Amino acid sequence: MESAKYVSQKVSKTRWRPVSYSSLQQPDIFATGSWDNEDNKISIWSIGNHHGSPGLEDGFEGDPQLICDFKHDGDVLDLQFLDQEKIVTASSTGAVTIFRHHQNSQTISVSQRWARAHRYPCDNAPCTGVVCSSPEIVSVGEDGRIIVFRADQEGVTRVIENADSSTIHAVTYLRTTEILTVNSIGQLKLWDLRQQSSSPSQILSLSGDRVPLYCVDRHPNQQHIVATGGQDGMLCIWDVRQGNVPSSLMEAHSAEMWEVHFHPTNPDHLFTCSEDGSLLHWETSSHADMPSFLQGGRTSSMASWGAVTPAGGNQSLISAWLSRDSGKSRLETTHMLPSQTLSVNSLDVLGQCLVCGTDGEAIFVNRQVPV
Structure with missing residues (x-):
């Protein structure tokens, strides 16, 4: 079930509100941010049931309904x-802001x-x-700085002044005390x-071409595996323990x-979005997770796939994403959107719910x- 909502602003970012995994509930609230508009804003949306919620427009059940929004300085x-x-x-003004969504007054x-x-x-x-x-909170910027804040303190906890001589485009946690940044000359940097x-x-870097990297995400269970994407549209999978170049390029x-x-709970699934107007769902089947009696015959050679077993590690920890022989890796790719012409700027996936935002001033939910 997919719904599209036209929101009369270019959507730069979209994120689901976290849900508690123990409750097994599907997410129903997400936030968006806009860019390149005269007045930018952040907005909170609901796809839940709206029984008499105040101020909501009429719409079909499950259509994103705007709950509230707030002006945002800059993109x-x-x-x-x-x-x-x-x-x-x-x-884009250089600010880092914490907004609070008051759920009683919306x-x-x-x-x-x-x-x-x-x-x-x-x-x-x-x-x-x-x-x-x-x-x-950790922020990165065009100035090559990395800044660490705490939400419960007014000052800045730490600044790494000249962390990079080029623009840092994205940051993620690798572990509680380690972060990973990607920059405009194709490098990944680990910081303790x-x-x-x-x-x-x-x-770590892409050998040869200094292709700017724009995005990075870490595998939720195997923290040494990260995925990046950048200017050339290639999907790169890296194993930060093995060498300084990507394990696979697609x-x-x-x-x-x-x-x-x-996908935060089913990481055999991965999602990418692009300036080319597409949103892709990547699915890999990890034969290493199969019991050995199912691996007989033709599939038995797929279990190792050239990936290196971690020292003292167990074969089932090898991720299918690290396959160097993608001919065997049974990687399936599905287009998730009807043909788009304008950029898909952002996506987020949680449970069985996916949301993305576009320069076509639309949100798709x-x-x-299928994860």
Whole structure:
């Protein structure tokens, strides 16, 4: 079941509000941010049942309904939920802001703001990405800075001043104390936040071409596996323990890849979206997870796939994403959207629900993602 909602603004970011996994509920609230509009805003939407909710437009059940919105200074370049109520945004003005969604009154207010977190000596520098592990927030920017904040403190916890001489485009947590950044010259850098050093603990890069990388996501169960995408539309899978080049490269899109996301609870599924107007669902079948008696015959050779077994590790920990021989990797790709012409800027997936936002001023919601 898919619904499209036209929202008369270009949607730059879209994220589901987290749900508690124990409750097995499907997500029903998501947030969006806009860009390249005269007045940008962040908006909260619901796809739940609206029995007499105030101020909601008429619409079919399951259609996204706007609950509330709030003006945002500058383009929303990233947006993440800190918890059930708080949303952190990265702005083209260089600001990092925490907004609070008040669920009783269905209003939004600014909870905290670091106005010129990212800046050049005489101008603002866009804040390009944020990642949260409550109460900690890490932001990156065009100024090559990495900044660590705490939601419960007004000051800045830590700044790595010259973390990068080029633009840092995105950041993710690798572990509780380690982050990974990607930059405009095709490098991934690992940072250990326990170290006071201002240099990365590891640098990985695409050999040869310095293709800007725009997005990164970490495998939810195997923290050494990350996926990146960038200007050339290629999907790269990396094993940060093995060497400094990607384990596998796949032709994904014909233009810039803006976001990549592993499914948070079923990481054999991965999703990418692009400037080329497409949203792809990638599915790999991991034969290593099959009991050995099912692996007889032709599939037995697929179990190892050239991936290196971790030292002292167990064969079933080898991810199908690290296959170097994609001829055997049974990777299936599905287009998730009707033919699009304008950029798909952002996507998020949780449970069986997927949401994406486009430059065509539309939000698409699919509530039956086959994962």
